[in-house]
Amino acid sequence: xxxxxxxxxxxxxxxxxxxxxxxxxxxxxxxxxxxxxxxxxxxxxxxxxxxxxxxxxxxxxxxxxxxxxxxxxxxxxxxxxxxxxxxxxxxxxxxxxxxxxxxxxxxxxxxxxxxxxxxxxxxxxxxxxxxxxxxxxxxxxxxxxxxxxxxxxxxxxxxxxxxxxxxxxxxxxxxxxxxxxxxxxxxxxxxxxxxxxxxxxxxxxxxxxxxxxxxxxxxxxxxxxxxxxxxxxxxxxxxxxxxxxxxxxxxxxxxxxxxxxxxxxxxxxxxxxxxxxxxxxxxxxxxxxxxxxxxxxxxxxxxxxxxxxxxxxxxxxxxxxxxxxxxxxxxxxxxxxxxxxxxxxxxxxxxxxxxxxxxxxxxxxxxxxxxxxxxxxxxxxxxxxxxxxxxxxxxxxxxxxxxxxxxxxxxxxxxxxxxxxxxxx
RNA sequence: GACCCCAUCGUCUAGCCUGGUUAGGACACAAGCUUUUCAAGCUUGCAGCGCGGGUUCAAAUCCCGCUGGGGUCGCCA
Numbered sequence: 001x002x003x004x005x006x007x008x009x010x011x012x013x014x015x016x017x018x019x020x021x022x023x024x025x026x027x028x029x030x031x032x033x034x035x036x037x038x039x040x041x042x043x044x045x046x047x048x049x050x051x052x053x054x055x056x057x058x059x060x061x062x063x064x065x066x067x068x069x070x071x072x073x074x075x076x077x078x079x080x081x082x083x084x085x086x087x088x089x090x091x092x093x094x095x096x097x098x099x100x101x102x103x104x105x106x107x108x109x110x111x112x113x114x115x116x117x118x119x120x121x122x123x124x125x126x127x128x129x130x131x132x133x134x135x136x137x138x139x140x141x142x143x144x145x146x147x148x149x150x151x152x153x154x155x156x157x158x159x160x161x162x163x164x165x166x167x168x169x170x171x172x173x174x175x176x177x178x179x180x181x182x183x184x185x186x187x188x189x190x191x192x193x194x195x196x197x198x199x200x201x202x203x204x205x206x207x208x209x210x211x212x213x214x215x216x217x218x219x220x221x222x223x224x225x226x227x228x229x230x231x232x233x234x235x236x237x238x239x240x241x242x243x244x245x246x247x248x249x250x251x252x253x254x255x256x257x258x259x260x261x262x263x264x265x266x267x268x269x270x271x272x273x274x275x276x277x278x279x280x281x282x283x284x285x286x287x288x289x290x291x292x293x294x295x296x297x298x299x300x301x302x303x304x305x306x307x308x309x310x311x312x313x314x315x316x317x318x319x320x321x322x323x324x325x326x327x328x329x330x331x332x333x334x335x336x337x338x339x340x341x342x343x344x345x346x347x348x349x350x351x352x353x354x355x356x357x358x359x360x361x362x363x364x365x366x367x368x369x370x371x372x373x374x375x376x377x378x379x380x381x382x383x384x385x386x387x388x389x390x391x392x393x394x395x396x397x398x399x400x401x402x403x404x405x406x407x408x409x410x411x412x413x414x415x416x417x418x419x420x421x422x423x424x425x
Numbered sequence: 426g427a428c429c430c431c432a433u434c435g436u437c438u439a440g441c442c443u444g445g446u447u448a449g450g451a452c453a454c455a456a457g458c459u460u461u462u463c464a465a466g467c468u469u470g471c472a473g474c475g476c477g478g479g480u481u482c483a484a485a486u487c488c489c490g491c492u493g494g495g496g497u498c499g500c501c502a
Contacts, residue, residue: 099500125428139499140501141502160431187496190495196495226438229450253431253432254432255431255494262436265453310465311464311466312464384462397463399464400462400464
C-alpha cells in the first residue's frame with residue numbers, strides 16, 4: 001500500500017515551496033493509487049498558531065489537494081514519550097535531565113533516493129541526536145520517524161533541505177527496529193535572484209497568489225512544471241492529466257528558479273479558456289472587495305464586460321484595474337490623459353458626436369458605430385482622430401477593448417455624461 | 426569551513442539510463458501580419474550542452490578532475 005504524507009508546520013503560512021511538496025506527494029499518491037496523509041507538525045508550542053493551521057488547510061483545499069487522513073502531532077506526545085522510554089530501556093538512548101538523547105551509532109550508510117539515486121553518509125560525523133526535549137516535547141526527527149512508521153508511510157517525499165536529516169532519521173529507525181520508508185528529495189524552488197525564495201524576491205504564501213488574482217489551476221500547473229515535465233512539449237496540463245503521466249523518477253534533480261512571468265502567462269491561458277460565467281463568479285469577490293459591486297448586481301452586464309476583458313486580464317486583479325471605469329460613477333483623469341485630451345483639439349467634434357449619440361434610442365455596438373462613422377465622415381476626419389479622445393473620456397485610459405463595445409457597456413447615460421468635458425478647464 | 430547534492434538557451438525544460446538529433450518546446454525579448462488603441466492570435470528571429478581531461482570511429486549523453494551553484498551543520502521544523 002502506497003501512503004505518503006505532507007507534514008507542514010503551522011508556524012507560518014503555506015508557502016509556495018511547501019505547496020509544491022504537497023502537490024508532488026498528492027500526485028504520487030493519486031498516480032499510484034495510494035493515499036495522502038496531512039500531518040500537522042505542531043510540536044513547537046511557542047510558534048505554532050491556529051490561524052496558520054487554518055490558513056494551511058484552506059490553501060490546500062484551494063489548490064485542490066484533498067487528504068485522506070489528518071493528524072496533529074501535539075495530540076500524540078504520549079506516543080513519542082513511550083517510544084523514547086523504550087529506547088532508553090534498550091540502551092539505545094540516554095537521559096539528560098528530562099531530555100532523551102539517542103546514542104549515535106557510527107557507520108557508513110547508503111540511502112537510495114528515488115530522485116537522486118544512491119547517497120552515502122558517515123554517521124560518525126553526526127552528534128548524538130536529541131529525541132525528547134527538556135520540556136518533554138519530541139524533536140522534529142523523532143516525531144517524524146515515529147509517525148511515519150506508525151502511520152504506515154511508504155514514501156517520504158520532501159524538500160531537499162531534509163536530505164541531511166535523513167541519516168539521523170535512519171539511525172532512529174534502526175534503534176527502534178523499524179523499517180524505514182523510501183525517500184524522494186525534491187529540489188528546492190529559488191527566487192528570481194537565484195537565492196532562497198523570500199518575501200524580498202516576491203510573494204511566498206499561497207494566499208498571496210490567491211489575493212493577487214491567480215487561479216489555483218494555473219498555480220498548480222506552474223508548480224508542476226517546476227522540476228517536472230509531462231514531456232511531448234506540453235505546458236498546460238491539469239491535475240487529472242498529470243496523474244496519468246506522473247513519475248517521480250522524472251523529477252528534476254536541480255533547483256528551479258520561480259518565474260512570476262511564466263506563472264502569469266499560464267494564468268492568462270487559463271483565464272482565456274474559462275467560460276465567461278465561471279470567470280465572472282471568480283471575479284465577483286474581487287470586485288466587491290474594491291467596492292465596485294454591491295450584493296446585488298447585473299450578472300448579464302458583468303459577464304459581457306468580462307468577455308471583453310478575458311484576453312486582456314492575466315490576473316483577476318487586472319480586470320479590476322483595467323475595467324474600473326465600468327463600476328465607478330466618475331473617473332479621475334491622470335495629468336497625462338488631461339494633456340492628451342487637450343492636445344487632441346477635438347472638443348467641438350466630440351460635442352457633435354455627443355449630440356448625435358444622445359438622439360439614439362437603442363444604444364448598442366452597431367448603432368453607436370454607425371453614428372460614429374457617419375459623424376467622422378461628415379466632419380471629414382479619420383476614425384482615429386475621434387476614437388482615441390473618446391476612449392480616454394469614457395475609460396480614463398489610452399488602451400482598452402474596441403471603442404463601440406466599450407460604449408455599449410458603459411451605456412448611453414454615462415457615455416453622454418462623460419463626453420461632456422471641458423477640455424481646457 | 427566540514428558533510429551532502431546538483432550542473433542543457435536569461436528562465437522553466439525535452440533529450441542523458443539504452444552514445445550517432447539541423448540539440449526540440451515554453452516564458453521573456455525582437456520583427457512582421459492583423460488592427461481605432463491595448464491585448465489575444467498567427468509567422469519569423471535571437472539565444473544553450475560551464476571548463477579540462479579521458480573512453481570511443483563517434484560524447485549533451487559514459488568516467489575522472491576543476492569550477493560554479495544549492496542544501497545542512499538547533500533541545501526550529
